[in-house]
Amino acid sequence: MRDRRVALVWAAFVVVALVSCVLVLRRPDRLSDLHIYYGALSDLHSGRPLYEYVADNGGPFTYPPFAALALGPITAVSEGVLQGIWLAATCAAVVAIAGAVGVSLTTRQSRRPLVVAVAATVLMLSAPVQSNLRFGQVSIFIVLMALLDGMGAVPPRLRGVLVGVAAAIKLTPLLFVVYFLATGRYRDAGRAVATFVACAGLAALVLPGESWTYWGEAVRQTSRIGNLASLGNQSVHGMLLRVGVDESALPLLWAALVAIICAAALLRARHLTSGGRPGHAAVLVGCATIAASPVSWTHHQVWPVLAAMLLIGASGVTQRAAGAALLIAMVVSLGAVLSPVSMRPGVQFLFENARAVGVCLLCLVGFGGVAVAAARTNRRPARRGWLRVGVTAAVAVAFFAVQPLPAGADPTFKAYALDDVANPRYFFVCRGPVECAAYGTDAPVTFGTRAEKTKVRVNGVVSPQVARLEYYSAPGGAPRVIPLLDAYPGPRTFSFRSANMAQGRLRAYASDGQPIATYDDELAAALRAATW
Numbered sequence: 001m002r003d004r005r006v007a008l009v010w011a012a013f014v015v016v017a018l019v020s021c022v023l024v025l026r027r028p029d030r031l032s033d034l035h036i037y038y039g040a041l042s043d044l045h046s047g048r049p050l051y052e053y054v055a056d057n058g059g060p061f062t063y064p065p066f067a068a069l070a071l072g073p074i075t076a077v078s079e080g081v082l083q084g085i086w087l088a089a090t091c092a093a094v095v096a097i098a099g100a101v102g103v104s105l106t107t108r109q110s111r112r113p114l115v116v117a118v119a120a121t122v123l124m125l126s127a128p129v130q131s132n133l134r135f136g137q138v139s140i141f142i143v144l145m146a147l148l149d150g151m152g153a154v155p156p157r158l159r160g161v162l163v164g165v166a167a168a169i170k171l172t173p174l175l176f177v178v179y180f181l182a183t184g185r186y187r188d189a190g191r192a193v194a195t196f197v198a199c200a201g202l203a204a205l206v207l208p209g210e211s212w213t214y215w216g217e218a219v220r221q222t223s224r225i226g227n228l229a230s231l232g233n234q235s236v237h238g239m240l241l242r243v244g245v246d247e248s249a250l251p252l253l254w255a256a257l258v259a260i261i262c263a264a265a266l267l268r269a270r271h272l273t274s275g276g277r278p279g280h281a282a283v284l285v286g287c288a289t290i291a292a293s294p295v296s297w298t299h300h301q302v303w304p305v306l307a308a309m310l311l312i313g314a315s316g317v318t319q320r321a322a323g324a325a326l327l328i329a330m331v332v333s334l335g336a337v338l339s340p341v342s343m344r345p346g347v348q349f350l351f352e353n354a355r356a357v358g359v360c361l362l363c364l365v366g367f368g369g370v371a372v373a374a375a376r377t378n379r380r381p382a383r384r385g386w387l388r389v390g391v392t393a394a395v396a397v398a399f400f401a402v403q404p405l406p407a408g409a410d411p412t413f414k415a416y417a418l419d420d421v422a423n424p425r426y427f428f429v430c431r432g433p434v435e436c437a438a439y440g441t442d443a444p445v446t447f448g449t450r451a452e453k454t455k456v457r458v459n460g461v462v463s464p465q466v467a468r469l470e471y472y473s474a475p476g477g478a479p480r481v482i483p484l485l486d487a488y489p490g491p492r493t494f495s496f497r498s499a500n501m502a503q504g505r506l507r508a509y510a511s512d513g514q515p516i517a518t519y520d521d522e523l524a525a526a527l528r529a530a531t532w
Helices: 002-026 032-045 065-070 072-076 079-105 112-125 127-135 139-150 161-169 172-182 186-206 208-216 236-243 250-274 278-292 302-312 317-331 345-352 354-365 369-378 382-401 433-437 521-529
Strands: 445-451 456-462 468-472 480-482 492-498 505-509 515-519
Touching: 002 079, 002 112, 002 127, 032 065, 032 072, 032 079, 032 127, 065 072, 065 161, 065 186, 065 208, 079 112, 079 127, 079 139, 079 278, 079 302, 112 127, 112 302, 127 139, 127 302, 127 317, 139 161, 139 172, 139 278, 139 302, 161 172, 161 186, 172 186, 172 250, 172 278, 186 208, 236 250, 236 354, 250 278, 250 354, 278 302, 278 354, 302 317, 302 354, 317 354, 345 354, 445 505, 445 515, 468 492, 480 492
Parallel strands: none
Antiparallel strands: 445 456, 456 492, 468 480, 468 505, 505 515
């Protein structure tokens, strides 16, 4: 019977994997990051600078020069063939990760095949793995190398080598070197550092110009990676940017929070290792890299999915509830799905940053405080345990519900300029001089809204008496100035987008600086009437 269940689960995994790959291949922007690797390396082989390459979608090559050596063979085949190979290799890496973490999920050999199959299927359904498939990312292979090395699943003489190679491709696994030192694995730490230095040295010999450019310049240019304030960056740094922390205070606050999170995670990882749970320790350190890195895109976040499964596989109501909540956040985009019911800006901020918040809590609690609470819960009736979980969750949501959301916490906001007027997606209330001229000038502002899955658009026209237009995304936040565009003769037009306008307020000012009109209830009413 168990063999039949294992076969059915693996069949489900194959179906999910095949459907996912087919959907990826049907996308016009399929495997866009792999396209960057391929194009940058093709240019490099042709003698053009690696870090001057810019893909069709504007993406540059952002990894250390050793990554170019490691990925060099991909140009031996056509890009179409490479896409198929890469998707198959990604699915194989998912299976390998599930096999490794399955050792920590159960100690019973008879149950392990079923546990591994379930873990692989859950991983394949998660947003991080889907993101790795969609973009053709190398992150899944970095996680596999660090996990195997971190939990000691490689031969003793080679331990540390995989972490060194992984760090030479992407820098974040260097935290595992600190973990090796904290747990007394000094030789492993030495091998990891030696491997990292050797890989960087090899790249410097083969690619001296690129190495000089990267280590002297490109490594500090985090803006090359993308907009770090966007919701896709679920790191502590990204969350602080969305909160709107003052630019002068951001580095110190970020460094302090990262130090606390990493120290808590490493101390607990040492305890887990001495307790015979190296898999838990490795996953915890991996989660700390997600929280600590300046940028943690969705495809980096495989570690929290593994942590969620370890929590669900533990005993105790508290651990399982925490694991289920974290797993839901890693599978579903809560900010987009629950935005219609999150009428308070603080709650919406919690949903949009659920992955970052979950990873931070996991690192600070570190399978430790949760385990203690679970042990106490197990000595009481299960009903009491669920009651405590429910009360804790309600208190957490209530805390965020009363928080004002600063304007800086709306990374979706964008005000459109004169060059965007021709785009009917951005300007739909009036298009062209005839339509715009038809609007009267009695009302200071005439506007319309259009709701999409993750944003709401507002545009319209203003009367001649309006000198300035501002938008407040939430109570207590700084206003956003909306440009007034002289696109056509007559009324001036405007357009902007925002994440959620349930708390939005549009205010028009006269030339003397006095407010002449405020629209708040109308914005909320228009939002409710819009078609989702």
